[in-house]
Amino acid sequence: MSNGNEKRLPDDGELFAMVYGAAEVGRDARPASGGAGVPSSDDGMPGADAVAGEDNALSGEVIPAPAGPAEVEARAPRVIRQRGTGEPLRVLPEWATSWDVFLPAMRRHTAYLASWTAHHGLRLPFDYAPKFLGRSMVGLAVCTRGLVRWVLDSDQKATRKLLVEGVRGTAEYRALRKEYREQVRARLAGLTAGGVLLGVAGVTLYGALGPDGFQLAAAGAGAAALTAFGIVGTRKVDKPIASEHSTKVPALTVDVVTDALMRLELSGQRGEVKRGNAEIKVLRIFPATGGTEIHVDLPAGATAADVVKSKDKLAGALRRPIDCVWPEGNPKAHPSRLNLYIADKALSERGVVPFKYRRRGVTNVFEEFEIGHDQRGRGVSVSLMYNNGLVGGLPGMGKTFVLRVFMVGAALDPRTELHIHELKGTGDLLPFEPIAHVCRSGDDPDDIAALLTDLKGIQAEMRRRAKIIRTLPRSVVTESKVTDELAAVGNPHGFKPLMLVIDESQLAFNDPTHGKEITALVEDIERRGRALAIMVWLATQRPNKDAIPTSISALISLRLCLRVGDQTTNDMVLGTSMYQAGHRATEFSGEDKGVALLAGEKSDPQLVRGAYIDGATTDQIVERARAHREELGLLTGAAAGEEPADVDHSTILDHLLAVWPENDPDWPNGKVWSDELAARLAEHKPALYDGWTGPQVNAAVKNHGIEAKGVKHKDAGGIPRNRAGLTRTDLAAAAADEAALPEFDTLARPDESEED
Numbered sequence: 001m002s003n004g005n006e007k008r009l010p011d012d013g014e015l016f017a018m019v020y021g022a023a024e025v026g027r028d029a030r031p032a033s034g035g036a037g038v039p040s041s042d043d044g045m046p047g048a049d050a051v052a053g054e055d056n057a058l059s060g061e062v063i064p065a066p067a068g069p070a071e072v073e074a075r076a077p078r079v080i081r082q083r084g085t086g087e088p089l090r091v092l093p094e095w096a097t098s099w100d101v102f103l104p105a106m107r108r109h110t111a112y113l114a115s116w117t118a119h120h121g122l123r124l125p126f127d128y129a130p131k132f133l134g135r136s137m138v139g140l141a142v143c144t145r146g147l148v149r150w151v152l153d154s155d156q157k158a159t160r161k162l163l164v165e166g167v168r169g170t171a172e173y174r175a176l177r178k179e180y181r182e183q184v185r186a187r188l189a190g191l192t193a194g195g196v197l198l199g200v201a202g203v204t205l206y207g208a209l210g211p212d213g214f215q216l217a218a219a220g221a222g223a224a225a226l227t228a229f230g231i232v233g234t235r236k237v238d239k240p241i242a243s244e245h246s247t248k249v250p251a252l253t254v255d256v257v258t259d260a261l262m263r264l265e266l267s268g269q270r271g272e273v274k275r276g277n278a279e280i281k282v283l284r285i286f287p288a289t290g291g292t293e294i295h296v297d298l299p300a301g302a303t304a305a306d307v308v309k310s311k312d313k314l315a316g317a318l319r320r321p322i323d324c325v326w327p328e329g330n331p332k333a334h335p336s337r338l339n340l341y342i343a344d345k346a347l348s349e350r351g352v353v354p355f356k357y358r359r360r361g362v363t364n365v366f367e368e369f370e371i372g373h374d375q376r377g378r379g380v381s382v383s384l385m386y387n388n389g390l391v392g393g394l395p396g397m398g399k400t401f402v403l404r405v406f407m408v409g410a411a412l413d414p415r416t417e418l419h420i421h422e423l424k425g426t427g428d429l430l431p432f433e434p435i436a437h438v439c440r441s442g443d444d445p446d447d448i449a450a451l452l453t454d455l456k457g458i459q460a461e462m463r464r465r466a467k468i469i470r471t472l473p474r475s476v477v478t479e480s481k482v483t484d485e486l487a488a489v490g491n492p493h494g495f496k497p498l499m500l501v502i503d504e505s506q507l508a509f510n511d512p513t514h515g516k517e518i519t520a521l522v523e524d525i526e527r528r529g530r531a532l533a534i535m536v537w538l539a540t541q542r543p544n545k546d547a548i549p550t551s552i553s554a555l556i557s558l559r560l561c562l563r564v565g566d567q568t569t570n571d572m573v574l575g576t577s578m579y580q581a582g583h584r585a586t587e588f589s590g591e592d593k594g595v596a597l598l599a600g601e602k603s604d605p606q607l608v609r610g611a612y613i614d615g616a617t618t619d620q621i622v623e624r625a626r627a628h629r630e631e632l633g634l635l636t637g638a639a640a641g642e643e644p645a646d647v648d649h650s651t652i653l654d655h656l657l658a659v660w661p662e663n664d665p666d667w668p669n670g671k672v673w674s675d676e677l678a679a680r681l682a683e684h685k686p687a688l689y690d691g692w693t694g695p696q697v698n699a700a701v702k703n704h705g706i707e708a709k710g711v712k713h714k715d716a717g718g719i720p721r722n723r724a725g726l727t728r729t730d731l732a733a734a735a736a737d738e739a740a741l742p743e744f745d746t747l748a749r750p751d752e753s754e755e756d
């Protein structure tokens, strides 16, 4: 035992305490007899700390000691348990349990087998057979040469030469020569015997089989010999007879896909991403309809969205056209799971997508219906109800066709009332006339005024519905909106789904006379009509803020972007930052007609190639829709032969002047409170002004350059008040100014001159 003063080397525990702190090993350390306050080991010896404390004392900050072994042991590894460990194993392969996998695979293999048979079948008689015959001759020559060399023992020629060297003329030389001649003679005899045996076998066979059978056997033997010589000859030539299958693109193997993904430098650091289990992991490569599906787990830190952003680079690395490469995320798995679809053919090379309901079937606007196919050939469906829509794209890329798909979808629900305003003036949507409540084509002043009137009517209908919905019991209106049940045929409230379509809507919003009013009305209808079964669809070539005012664009939930020219337009149709996120309708080619990105249906925009409905098909569908409506007694408006509502050119100024006599005895100074005017308007034209307030009147007249002013007047109780009101002379002057405006046709169109 030590006495405490003796110097000694610290043991392991003490060394640990020196490094990691006394707390872990000497929790119960007490002062040693050798010095006050100096910790010692249990046996009373001054510990290592004592040495450090006295002689080598360090000054500085005390920091918490790192964990000692006990603590390290206590800390369990922090693993978040994931699905997978206890997940049941797949019993059958996926192709045996899923038609979606099995059928495409079968189709692909059958197609390949058919093409293989046709390719080689055609070449067999004209290319492969003559080639093989030639090779048989080569084989025959090779075999004959080999036989001659065997008989003459040519392989040993050099050895024999060496042996006879120097012994020429001797007995040994003669013995060697004799031995060689006998060997050649014996081999020749063997060969002759073989030939004779063959001859005897032939004669026997002839006797047994008769001439026909012998001929057959001889032909078989000849063919076998030819084949054998052919094989020998082919080996000699060392070149395959069949033409090799050459492809322009590399096959999609794990290595090719991994290499292509590595080129994207997903982790942001060159060389950081490695192939193999730890980083890029190609989980499955399997055939899908019209292409190949690849599922990949990306390196930690990289997401599928990163790949979507670099789609062009990926397509380049895979040596495929950009519209054959479709990366997307799989949110159900995790953000780093990439589902990559590689199409065999570019979208523009595939046939048009047929419309599912072109021959039969009805739709329900409250449910989804198929509008086209995605890049994988799967149906893409949308629900029209509770959505407002926008279709944007360069001229000639298929806006009208896409719009037509949605309209046909609505038309096939016999309840839907169609209000169509095609301002382009080419009559693209006139085929809907036989079923439409309103159907106009053109942007003449009359057409714009008709649109305004129609919008006012829809707004009034919207108010009527809102009022009824408000008053209906909760048991009937469960969600404060028009439901399928409330819109059912025979519903006493008449909540028919209503679809308003404005093609080339920029012409309406920019109209110098009614543009502002139309904008306000469309905004109001979009805002409040959605829940009341009123759907607004707009289409435009260039959806900038003039073509679709921001207030309206913000209310659009379904957006279809056909090919556009630049990032700004792309984002205007699809939404902010969509281009940045890799959703780029700018990448479509001029051949991608009817191909669009659809935003709003799913969390990410999806690609859709709209169904192709030409004029003749539209006519057939409309005819069917009309017959159905007639049967149910649901034809209304123009389609029912009702006189179109008078085109009303009047504005709020005319309506105010009508309800405000020039010398109003109650308001002698020519000024009236706006509240009072709102009440008079509501009485005069309830369809337009029911529920209006003073501020609404002020806002409406502001569009005509009139400002509300303070008007002093006595209220009902006879107390003088100062409230916002209008001056009649202002109204009369503004109305006169507008009447004196030049004809609509001669006005400059800012948007058109801009586009020109």
Ligand SMILES: Nc1ncnc2c1ncn2[C@@H]1O[C@H](COP(=O)(O)OP(=O)(O)OP(=O)(O)O)[C@@H](O)[C@H]1O
Residues within 6 Å of the ligand: 352, 353, 393, 394, 395, 396, 397, 398, 399, 400, 401, 402, 424, 541, 593, 594, 595, 609, 610, 611, 612, 613
């Ligand atoms: N889904 C589709 N599939 C195949 N081709 C289509 C599709 N949609 C449109 N097209 C083709 O594109 C052409 C132009 O379509 P559409 O008239 O709808 O273009 P647009 O964008 O409305 O043109 P504009 O802006 O000049 O009115 C059509 O004639 C049709 O041949």
